[in-house]
Amino acid sequence: xxxxxxxxxxxxxxxxxxxxxxxxxxxxxxxxxxxxxxxxxxxxxxxxxxxxxxxxxxxxxxxxxxxxxxxxxxxxxxxxxxxxxxxxxxxxxxxxxxxxxxxxxxxxxxxxxxxxxxxxxxxxxxxxxxxxxxxxxxxxxxxxxxxxxxxxxxxxxxxxxxxxxxxxxxxxxxxxxxxxxxxxxxxxxxxxxxxxxxxxxxxxxxxxxxxxxxxxxxxxxxxxxxxxxxxxxxxxxxxxxxxxxxxxxxxxxxxxxxxxxxxxxxxxxxxxxxxxxxxxxxxxxxxxxxxxxxxxxxxxxxxxxxxxxxxxxxxxxxxxxxxxxxxxxxxxxxxxxxxxxxxxxxxxxxxxxxxxxxxxxxxxxxxxxxxxxxxxxxxxxxxxxxxxxxxxxxxxxxxxxxxxxxxxxxxxxxxxxxxxxxxxxxxxxxxxxxxxxxxxxxxxxxxxxxxxxxxxxxxxxxxxxxxxxxxxxxxxxxxxxxxxxxxxxxxxxxxxxxxxxxxxxxxxxxxxxxxxxxxxxxxxxxxxxxxxxxxxxxxxxxxxxxxxxxxxxxxxxxxxxxxxxxxxxxxxxxxxxxxxxxxxxxxxxxxxxxxxxxxxxxxxxxxxxxxxxxxxxxxxxxxxxxxxxxxxxx
Amino acid sequence: xxxxxxxxxxxxxxxxxxxxxxxxxxxxxxxxxxxxxxxxxxxxxxxxxxxxxxxxxxxxxxxxxxxxxxxxxxxxxxxxxxxxxxxxxxxxxxxxxxxxxxxxxxxxxxxxxxxxxxxxxxxxxxxxxxxxxxxxxxxxxxxxxxxxxxxxxxxxxxxxxxxxxxxxxxxxxxxxxxxxxxxxxxxxxxxxxxxxxxxxxxxxxxxxxxxxxxxxxxxxxxxxxxxxxxxxxxxxxxxxxxxxxxxxxxxxxxxxxxxxxxxxxxxxxxxxxxxxxxxxxxxxxxxxxxxxxxxxxxxxxxxxxxxxxxxxxxxxxxxxxxxxxxxxxxxxxxxxxxxxxxxxxxxxxxxxxxxxxxxxxxxxx
Ligand code: SF4
Numbered sequence: 001x002x003x004x005x006x007x008x009x010x011x012x013x014x015x016x017x018x019x020x021x022x023x024x025x026x027x028x029x030x031x032x033x034x035x036x037x038x039x040x041x042x043x044x045x046x047x048x049x050x051x052x053x054x055x056x057x058x059x060x061x062x063x064x065x066x067x068x069x070x071x072x073x074x075x076x077x078x079x080x081x082x083x084x085x086x087x088x089x090x091x092x093x094x095x096x097x098x099x100x101x102x103x104x105x106x107x108x109x110x111x112x113x114x115x116x117x118x119x120x121x122x123x124x125x126x127x128x129x130x131x132x133x134x135x136x137x138x139x140x141x142x143x144x145x146x147x148x149x150x151x152x153x154x155x156x157x158x159x160x161x162x163x164x165x166x167x168x169x170x171x172x173x174x175x176x177x178x179x180x181x182x183x184x185x186x187x188x189x190x191x192x193x194x195x196x197x198x199x200x201x202x203x204x205x206x207x208x209x210x211x212x213x214x215x216x217x218x219x220x221x222x223x224x225x226x227x228x229x230x231x232x233x234x235x236x237x238x239x240x241x242x243x244x245x246x247x248x249x250x251x252x253x254x255x256x257x258x259x260x261x262x263x264x265x266x267x268x269x270x271x272x273x274x275x276x277x278x279x280x281x282x283x284x285x286x287x288x289x290x291x292x293x294x295x296x297x298x299x300x301x302x303x304x305x306x307x308x309x310x311x312x313x314x315x316x317x318x319x320x321x322x323x324x325x326x327x328x329x330x331x332x333x334x335x336x337x338x339x340x341x342x343x344x345x346x347x348x349x350x351x352x353x354x355x356x357x358x359x360x361x362x363x364x365x366x367x368x369x370x371x372x373x374x375x376x377x378x379x380x381x382x383x384x385x386x387x388x389x390x391x392x393x394x395x396x397x398x399x400x401x402x403x404x405x406x407x408x409x410x411x412x413x414x415x416x417x418x419x420x421x422x423x424x425x426x427x428x429x430x431x432x433x434x435x436x437x438x439x440x441x442x443x444x445x446x447x448x449x450x451x452x453x454x455x456x457x458x459x460x461x462x463x464x465x466x467x468x469x470x471x472x473x474x475x476x477x478x479x480x481x482x483x484x485x486x487x488x489x490x491x492x493x494x495x496x497x498x499x500x501x502x503x504x505x506x507x508x509x510x511x512x513x514x515x516x517x518x519x520x521x522x523x524x525x526x527x528x529x530x531x532x533x534x535x536x537x538x539x540x541x542x543x544x545x546x547x548x549x550x551x552x553x554x555x556x557x558x559x560x561x562x563x564x565x566x567x568x569x570x571x572x573x574x575x576x577x578x579x580x581x582x583x584x585x586x587x588x589x590x591x592x593x594x595x596x597x598x599x600x601x602x603x604x605x606x607x608x609x610x611x612x613x614x615x616x617x618x619x620x621x622x623x624x625x626x627x628x629x630x631x632x633x634x
Numbered sequence: 635x636x637x638x639x640x641x642x643x644x645x646x647x648x649x650x651x652x653x654x655x656x657x658x659x660x661x662x663x664x665x666x667x668x669x670x671x672x673x674x675x676x677x678x679x680x681x682x683x684x685x686x687x688x689x690x691x692x693x694x695x696x697x698x699x700x701x702x703x704x705x706x707x708x709x710x711x712x713x714x715x716x717x718x719x720x721x722x723x724x725x726x727x728x729x730x731x732x733x734x735x736x737x738x739x740x741x742x743x744x745x746x747x748x749x750x751x752x753x754x755x756x757x758x759x760x761x762x763x764x765x766x767x768x769x770x771x772x773x774x775x776x777x778x779x780x781x782x783x784x785x786x787x788x789x790x791x792x793x794x795x796x797x798x799x800x801x802x803x804x805x806x807x808x809x810x811x812x813x814x815x816x817x818x819x820x821x822x823x824x825x826x827x828x829x830x831x832x833x834x835x836x837x838x839x840x841x842x843x844x845x846x847x848x849x850x851x852x853x854x855x856x857x858x859x860x861x862x863x864x865x866x867x868x869x870x871x872x873x874x875x876x877x878x879x880x881x882x883x884x885x886x887x888x889x890x891x892x893x894x895x896x897x898x899x900x901x902x903x904x905x906x907x908x909x910x911x912x913x914x915x916x917x918x919x920x921x922x923x924x925x926x927x928x929x930x931x932x933x934x935x936x937x938x939x940x941x942x943x944x945x946x947x948x949x950x951x952x953x954x955x956x957x958x959x960x961x962x963x964x965x966x967x968x969x970x971x972x973x974x975x976x977x978x979x980x981x982x983x984x985x986x987x988x989x990x991x992x993x994x995x996x997x998x999x
Pocket of ligand 1: 677680681712862
């Protein structure tokens with residue numbers, strides 16, 4: 001081992017940035033796995049352009065991967081990097097603004113050529129002109145050192161050798177932060193097993209990076225971050241999209257019915273389709289359909305046949321699926337619609353995150369068409385959200401939205417994996433026999449005779465003798481399901497459908513408030529992927545001695561039964577959202593509480609600092625306008 | 635795909651193979667058993683009545699368990715059809731029936747799935763789903779009622795209306811060039827494409843029989859009269875004095891011919907690579923076109939579909955194409971079954987535990 005000094009740190013934020021073709025996502029993924037294996041808690045944020053390969057070396061082509069890891073509980077991918085790995089001038093320029101002074105920059109000097117500098121508008125080389133004085137810069141000729149280290153690989157072209165530079169960078173960073181590389185080695189063996197020289201070159205580049213850190217004087221210090229104290233259990237690292245795919249598969253398995261996915265490729269949801277298409281062994285059927293409408297149509301058709309039909313998409317796809325979702329509401333059949341939200345309107349920001357489909361999910365259909373909505377709060381929580389959505393869909397025979405987003409989809413975190421047998425039971429009962437009698441006392445099947453508790457109608461699937469029936473999008477007579485244009489019946493059916501969704505509240509539990517002091521006057525209420533940033537901000541505000549309460553909504557339709565009561569308990573309620581205030585609008589309308597909306601639509605998650613500032617300013621307002629409130633409550 | 639496509643055995647039941655059948659000695663179902671208790675609400679004289687009667691009369695011939703038959707429809711007059719049949723049924727939304735039926739048929743190989751649609755439903759708003767069902771060759775029988783008009787919305791021209799159609803939305807005549815549904819289906823890689831007519835019960839029933847026997851997507855265009863908004867659209871070929879001279883009955887393996895005995899015309903190839911009808915006596919050395927439903931290439935079937943003109947001088951009727959191609963739903967099911975089989979059977983809790991854990995785990999004590 002080296003004689004270099006080792007420092008202990010409690011947390012680090014690293015950002016790998018390079019050209020789309022530089023393999024930064026892979027490098028980040030590998031570093032994440034190494035970090036997870038070491039037992040740090042972590043959170044990641046990939047950030048990549050919508051173009052597959054934007055022109056090389058340009059700002060639009062920059063792809064980055066940020067990782068926050070610590071010896072304690074990590075809630076966000078981190079506001080600002082402590083270390084930036086910049087593979088070219090574009091990566092430096094695009095990310096420097098986020099980098100606090102004093103942070104470390106590891107720059108690939110080989111790419112800082114006149115031409116590349118010119119591409120992004122640098123007149124002089126920032127590595128040499130002193131403009132980076134306030135940062136700690138390590139200039140490393142990453143490309144040429146990699147090529148040199150691979151000199152003996154005669155069969156490989158220079159280009160192939162250059163391509164391994166991301167493994168060199170990974171090796172260097174692994175040395176700096178004492179990460180084990182054996183996981184990456186076996187990963188590479190699997191990936192390049194059929195190309196032995198490429199495999200050997202990548203392994204050699206990785207080792208060269210480790211050795212470079214060890215031997216070069218420029219890197220005098222390496223760092224250790226002790227494992228985080230995490231609850232006992234078996235952990236893995238997981239992204240939101242993968243957790244959703246596994247969650248849906250597990251839910252169908254628990255319910256004992258087939259999972260059928262009808263989908264159409266769309267960013268950032270396509271990975272769920274890819275993953276589920278590989279789950280055939282678990283009985284999962286996937287259909288890549290001709291369009292978004294067909295995707296949800298196929299799913300609904302499968303649900304009619306007794307499967308749990310699922311469709312996965314993003315906002316523009318939801319717009320196309322609306323009519324079919326309305327049909328699902330009218331037919332009262334289970335259906336799960338996964339909306340991995342992205343920046344809108346229209347094509348918007350396909351690879352960036354946003355929470356702006358809440359009102360679309362809530363109201364984006366013709367007629368009175370209530371659909372339950374479930375929103376996961378973190379990448380791993382997507383698993384539980386999938387289970388919950390399938391539970392609601394099958395129990396209440398209704399379409400259900402899962403509102404994930406780009407941040408959850410691609411971000412990752414450690415997950416204490418559950419045991420299938422210990423998950424909540426899920427039972428699906430199909431109708432098997434007549435449920436009513438006709439005027440002559442003869443047994444008959446009435447497809448809209450409801451369960452008294454849930455108001456769910458029976459699910460009678462084709463193949464069940466004696467229960468042959470027709471359903472359709474035309475209004476149905478209560479109980480018999482025959483076509484009915486009767487005014488009173490339509491009024492009744494509309495209220496029954498709404499009442500059924502309202503009753504779900506009886507099965508979801510109360511909204512829980514986290515207020516350790518029990519004396520907070522201000523509540524921060526969020527939903528979906530803002531959980532981590534809000535919790536981190538609340539923690540930082542509390543650390544400064546202030547009192548603030550936090551609650552987070554998983555169910556957005558219906559809201560938990562005590563939501564109004566919780567809102568009214570506080571002087572002020574702050575509702576941060578990555579949209580223009582959609583939850584705030586719903587809360588104000590439903591509970592007549594004047595919540596404070598705090599919004600941002602930058603395609604990125606909130607930073608802890610900006611949220612903490614918003615909380616503090618509301619606390620100050622509260623203290624200014626209601627100075628007695630502390631005393632009264634004390 | 636491996637050579638084993640998981641295709642169920644062929645005849646006698648290829649299209650309905652895998653669907654539970656009545657016991658050999660069970661009494662034959664009746665038309666009445668397939669008639670629901672719902673009052674039929676089409677306009678008096680509508681061609682849909684005849685088609686409904688033919689279908690209700692034909693379904694018992696399949697010998698399938700009634701509960702394993704599903705009719706899915708879209709929106710339009712014809713799409714009310716499922717309500718009148720005592721099977722499982724879904725009256726869905728405009729144009730989407732083929733997509734919904736694809737999901738149902740793929741996930742349930744034990745069902746006989748039928749789609750009922752119209753010219754507006756299938757060819758306008760739902761055109762995309764129709765062509766993709768055909769190219770995938772999902773095991774569905776699609777009955778396309780073509781009345782060349784929008785009936786339910788009260789009389790606008792449709793994608794099969796002739797150019798110049800004066801209708802509610804085209805007071806000066808429509809300028810849209812129409813689709814020929816048979817040409818469209820053949821172009822979309824349809825494996826079974828046929829045309830028949832509401833008023834010819836016998837022909838309709840025979841086409842239905844062959845459509846149901848075909849494994850894959852069967853597209854049956856049914857000329858259907860709408861007495862309210864487009865009355866007499868098919869009179870030229872319904873009129874007994876004219877129909878013999880106009881209807882070209884397609885018979886597999888026979889020369890393509892039209893006209894009564896004594897005034898018969900036969901279809902021959904022209905030097906330019908086209909086709910034309912010539913009097914039987916003038917055929918001479920010319921090559922007669924012999925109908926071949928199973929021809930691997932749809933070229934000749936397509937050419938036959940082009941004989942049809944708005945003037946209805948010659949209207950081919952019958953089965954244009956009937957070829958075997960692996961179906962989408964069989965192959966999708968086969969892939970899942972193969973994967974489950976290779977893995978040693980349906981997943982257990984511990985298989986799922988393994989999936990959840992993934993390959994890269996660590997333990998905190
Ligand atoms: S409008 Fe025409 S097609 Fe529709 S039911 Fe009446 S007659 Fe039949």
